[in-house]
Amino acid sequence: MNRFVYVFLLVMIGGVISCKHVEVKERVADIPGHEWNKKSPAVVELDVTDTATYQLFLIVRHSLQYRYNNIVVNVAIKDTANRSLNSFRVNASLVTPSGNWAGSNIDDLYDHRIRLNTAVTLKKNRYRFVITQLMKDDPLPYILNVGMGIEKTTPPQ
Numbered sequence: 001m002n003r004f005v006y007v008f009l010l011v012m013i014g015g016v017i018s019c020k021h022v023e024v025k026e027r028v029a030d031i032p033g034h035e036w037n038k039k040s041p042a043v044v045e046l047d048v049t050d051t052a053t054y055q056l057f058l059i060v061r062h063s064l065q066y067r068y069n070n071i072v073v074n075v076a077i078k079d080t081a082n083r084s085l086n087s088f089r090v091n092a093s094l095v096t097p098s099g100n101w102a103g104s105n106i107d108d109l110y111d112h113r114i115r116l117n118t119a120v121t122l123k124k125n126r127y128r129f130v131i132t133q134l135m136k137d138d139p140l141p142y143i144l145n146v147g148m149g150i151e152k153t154t155p156p157q
Helices: 002-018
Strands: 024-030 042-048 052-063 070-078 084-093 104-106 109-122 125-133 143-152
Touching: 024 042, 024 052, 042 143, 052 070, 052 084, 070 143, 084 109, 109 143, 125 143
Parallel strands: none
Antiparallel strands: 024 143, 042 125, 052 109, 052 143, 070 084, 070 125, 104 109
């Protein structure tokens, strides 16, 4: 029995020591009236504490009444002086191959955290992410929140 306890403790200690801390920062902006106007981009600011390469995530929260299976946005990354550092278009699917909503849900609200195919190198600084909807509806109804998340993929340089 003592042998079992020692093995169990060694496995637990090894598991705790080998756990890798992944820092994810994310922030969302509220969409007034749950109708996203093309002339009113969602703007979020995130502080980067380490110079590294970061994986980007688009965060979207919508209600069940949202009628599209995707969302098309433009993401602009700006520094504190409001200079544009990068800009790209995203066409993100919000459904699974079987046609169901892909995100997690509570009642009729759906949260999507969509990994983008864009990784960017960011230096220690505060960055502004400006997200503009490019869908045909203006305003785009049933969108509650939009934002960005970043996750460090490389160690500091």
